[in-house]
Amino acid sequence: MKWIWSGVFFIIGLTIGLIARQFLDLTFKKDFDIAHILTIVLTLVVAAFLQYHALGRRSDIRAEKDIVIDQAKAILQGATEVRSRFLSCFLAKGTTEEDLRVMNLGLKTWSASMAELESVLHECKMISEKGLLVEVKEEFFEYKKLLTGGDLTLPYTPLTYNSSEARFKTIGRRLRLLILKVNRR
Amino acid sequence: MASEQLQTNSQTSLQIVVAKDFSETPGPRAMGEDFSGEKFKENVLRPGFLRAITDDNTILFVDLDGTEGYATSFLEAAFGGLAREFGSQKVRDHLRLKSDEEPYLVEEILRYIDDAK
Numbered sequence: 001m002k003w004i005w006s007g008v009f010f011i012i013g014l015t016i017g018l019i020a021r022q023f024l025d026l027t028f029k030k031d032f033d034i035a036h037i038l039t040i041v042l043t044l045v046v047a048a049f050l051q052y053h054a055l056g057r058r059s060d061i062r063a064e065k066d067i068v069i070d071q072a073k074a075i076l077q078g079a080t081e082v083r084s085r086f087l088s089c090f091l092a093k094g095t096t097e098e099d100l101r102v103m104n105l106g107l108k109t110w111s112a113s114m115a116e117l118e119s120v121l122h123e124c125k126m127i128s129e130k131g132l133l134v135e136v137k138e139e140f141f142e143y144k145k146l147l148t149g150g151d152l153t154l155p156y157t158p159l160t161y162n163s164s165e166a167r168f169k170t171i172g173r174r175l176r177l178l179i180l181k182v183n184r185r
Numbered sequence: 186m187a188s189e190q191l192q193t194n195s196q197t198s199l200q201i202v203v204a205k206d207f208s209e210t211p212g213p214r215a216m217g218e219d220f221s222g223e224k225f226k227e228n229v230l231r232p233g234f235l236r237a238i239t240d241d242n243t244i245l246f247v248d249l250d251g252t253e254g255y256a257t258s259f260l261e262a263a264f265g266g267l268a269r270e271f272g273s274q275k276v277r278d279h280l281r282l283k284s285d286e287e288p289y290l291v292e293e294i295l296r297y298i299d300d301a302k
Contacts, residue, residue, distance in 0.1 A: 097212065097219070100212065100213060100256060101210055101253055103256075104210075104211075104253055104254030104255060104256055105253045105254050106254075107254055108253065108254030108255075108286070108287050111287045111288075111289045111290065112286060112287050112288075114289065115287070115288040115289055137289060140289075141293060141296070144257055144293075145257045147257075148213075148256035148257045148258060148259075149256070149257035149258050149261065150258065151213075151214070151215070151258075152213045152214075152218075152256075152258070153215075153218075
């Protein structure tokens with residue numbers, strides 16, 4: 001696609017040059033002003049410098065976005081695994097010690113990933129996205145309470161199921177919104 | 186005994202490392218269950234805390250790293266239970282929590298201490 005545009009610009013430039021040659025009386029001076037030459041050289045150097053930095057900054061921003069998005073996706077994945085274990089306990093109407101171990105470990109990983117994401121957002125100065133993460137964290141505390149805060153010798157109730165599903169959906173929505181916001185930057 | 190003596194700056198501290206002094210897999214809430222929060226409070230946390238509050242200048246330092254995670258019921262029974270017995274402010278004054286692996290855990294426990302009734 002790039003070479004097509006380059007060709008189009010070349011043809012436009014050539015056409016303008018040919019037309020100008022027809023209608024303007026252009027002559028070249030044999031003597032030249034050193035100040036003019038320096039101005040042209042300086043202009044070219046500044047243009048090259050600006051382009052180099054603009055491209056560098058753009059690729060830095062892309063790398064930052066990729067890190068944040070990957071981290072948010074990892075949290076979503078971890079959250080899904082915890083939910084899946086919870087759902088199997090709910091359906092089985094019982095929670096074993098092994099189930100609790102797996103959920104505790106999953107919740108720990110999830111929590112650590114959120115803290116990691118918070119530090120990345122801080123590092124990249126993504127302030128409004130940090131606000132969304134704070135909301136996710138609050139939902140996470142409530143979600144964890146529903147899953148591991150009760151008497152585990154008793155099965156999960158339908159009320160716990162409904163509340164936890166609502167929390168889980170909110171967490172998913174907030175994280176997806178965070179990914180979209182980061183991507184739009 | 187769960188607690189050991191540490192010397193930090195001018196202040197003496199007692200230290201509990203949950204993974205070493207209690208379990209790498211802390212369990213649920215109730216006393217009857219393996220590695221429960223109540224058991225942790227009674228056998229490890231409370232004795233350490235009692236030692237800490239006998240001297241005003243002593244802090245009980247709890248290292249939470251090295252475990253497979255904590256259930257809410259465990260944390261509430263242990264730290265909330267301690268706050269119910271001694272008062273939230275006293276627990277906050279004499280307790281320091283550390284979790285490098287799960288930074289939000291400290292904030293979570295402080296909520297249970299503050300909300301303890």
